[in-house]
Amino acid sequence: MSRRTFSVVVLDSLLSLATKLQSGPMPEPRVRTAGATRGRLWRILMVAGVLAALGGAALVVTVLIRTPEGSAGRPETAAGLPGPPIPPAGTDAVEPSAVPTTRPVPTLTLPSSVATSASSRPPTTSPSAGRGSSTPESAVVPLTARYTTSSVTAGLLGYHLDVTITNPAPRAHTDWRLVVTLPRSTLSVSGVSGATATQDGAAWTFTPDDTTSRVAPRASVTVSFNVNGATLLNAAPTDCQIDNTPCTT
Structure with missing residues (x-):
């Protein structure tokens, strides 16, 4: 029941x-008049x-x-549904920690051959900022020479020749060799200054003396001499070289 x-x-x-x-x-009312109506x-x-x-x-x-009469008779959970898990005795309930949202950063791994070649590559050196010239100091810069002629007799009895030897390098230069070739071997050279002259046919070779053996950096020395003979026609030098570099006029 x-x-x-x-x-x-x-x-x-x-x-x-x-x-x-x-x-x-129904109880009958006690009325004295109009009983039915009352x-x-x-x-x-x-x-x-x-x-x-x-x-x-x-x-x-x-x-x-x-409205429920009391809270004692209300079921805590619906029938057939499991309730929350009960932690074992003597243990404290641990709340789940927040899962980190930081994404892992991928790392790039180079092949061993690429890493070896990159590590074995020799370092490149840049030229110093204060160096004004791109030419290495150990490189030899050739001398230059320029000659001029002059005559007070209009070339009838000979003419005078000056050769200016210039060193454009930043270091001193020694032991140069100047070769001047005249049009004929019958023409002679005299009054040599700044060098010692030797003849081989029409070619005359000049080597430095004590005053011109060393050409200072970016400086010049001068070799002078006279050409004698029939110099009225066709008497100018046919060739001039300083250490196998052609001279200029």
Whole structure:
């Protein structure tokens, strides 16, 4: 047999009372005049009271049904669903830590052959900032020579020749060799200054003396001599070289 709640008991009592009032004999009012009218009015009032009682009972039942009588009888979890896990005795509940959201940075691994070639490559050296010339100091810069002629007799008895030897390098130069070739071997050379002259046919070779053996950096020395003979026509040098580098005029 099921156990009835308090709200069901109240509802059953009200319904039983209403049934008895409707089925039982109505009390006759004590009236002296117009008895039928007053009896009808009394019956209407009784029915209205019964209806009001039923309405109030229905309202009470509705409130009791929607509002639980106590929290002791309410189930904690729905039937058939497992509840939260209970930690073992003696252990503290540990909340899950937040998962880090940082993405791992990929690393680039070069092949061993590439890494070996990169490490074995010799370092490149740049030229010093203060060096004004791109030519290495160990490189030999050749001498240059330029000659000029002059004559006070209009070339009838010979002419004078000056050869200027220049060192454009930043280091001193020694042991140079100047070769001047005349148009004929019958022409002679005299009055040599700044060098020692030797003849081989029409070619004359000049080597430095004590005053011109060393040409300072970016400096010049001069070799002078006279050309004698029939120099009126076709007497200018046909070739001039300083250390196998042609001279200029």
